[in-house]
Amino acid sequence: MKITVINGQNHKGSTYNIGKMLLDNISCEKNVSEFFLPKDLNCFCAGCYTCIEDETKCPYYKEKNVILREIEQSDLLVFTTPNYCMAPSAPMKAFMDLSFTYWLSHKPRECMFNKRAVVISSTAGMGAKQAIKPVARALFYWGVPWIKSYGISVQAMNWNGVLQKKKAKIEKDMKSFAKTLSKSTTPSVSIKTKLMFIMMANMQKSNLGSSPTEKKYWEEHGWLGKERPWKRQ
């Protein structure tokens, strides 16, 4: 199983260690690529919209493409982010902005419609859900059909400060989560994703997309007709 891990932090704290526990417990043969943000992508979307016409013209194309190529080739995506002020970390948000053309409203990638994804967050007290939600939402809009999450309050500022009892609970949770992930299955695409895709196709048909280039992309894939990305897998 090809797995890409995107850590929304450079350091190996509680969030990273929870993700690592999950990975370590996945029992099938794995090929893992791992990235740390901002170390591996230290850029923010410039808002120039050059990507709408030509994604390779994004000022940060070279840097982000290294990560996006790995993602496209993966069966499973794992995103980890600490809760920072009831939201994902800023580098994780920056990554989501830099990949916005992958959204169903722009140029969705066919390969996304058979992937599974996991979003992990840790928080000191409250807010893991709020950190997870924007990441899971972006994945939904990429067309990823199977998205699960794990958020936990660790009552600590770092992994060393997490009580042994809490670590044991996390280990137990990750073992059980990993069991599901170890079975390689093709997830089915939900009605919600299908309806959203059809809405976006209608938007492109009505010339309400961001550019004629986008409409052409949809036409070339046959998506303005009967073709659907999940049917070609």
Ligand SMILES: Cc1cc2nc3c(=O)[nH]c(=O)nc-3n(C[C@H](O)[C@H](O)[C@H](O)COP(=O)(O)O)c2cc1C
């Ligand atoms: C900038 C910043 C903002 C944070 N905001 C919150 C918060 O809103 N609520 C909370 O309970 N913990 C908050 N925390 C604590 C972290 O979410 C928590 O310690 C987390 O487990 C850290 O994960 P890490 O060890 O992977 O860095 C914040 C920490 C930092 C550094």
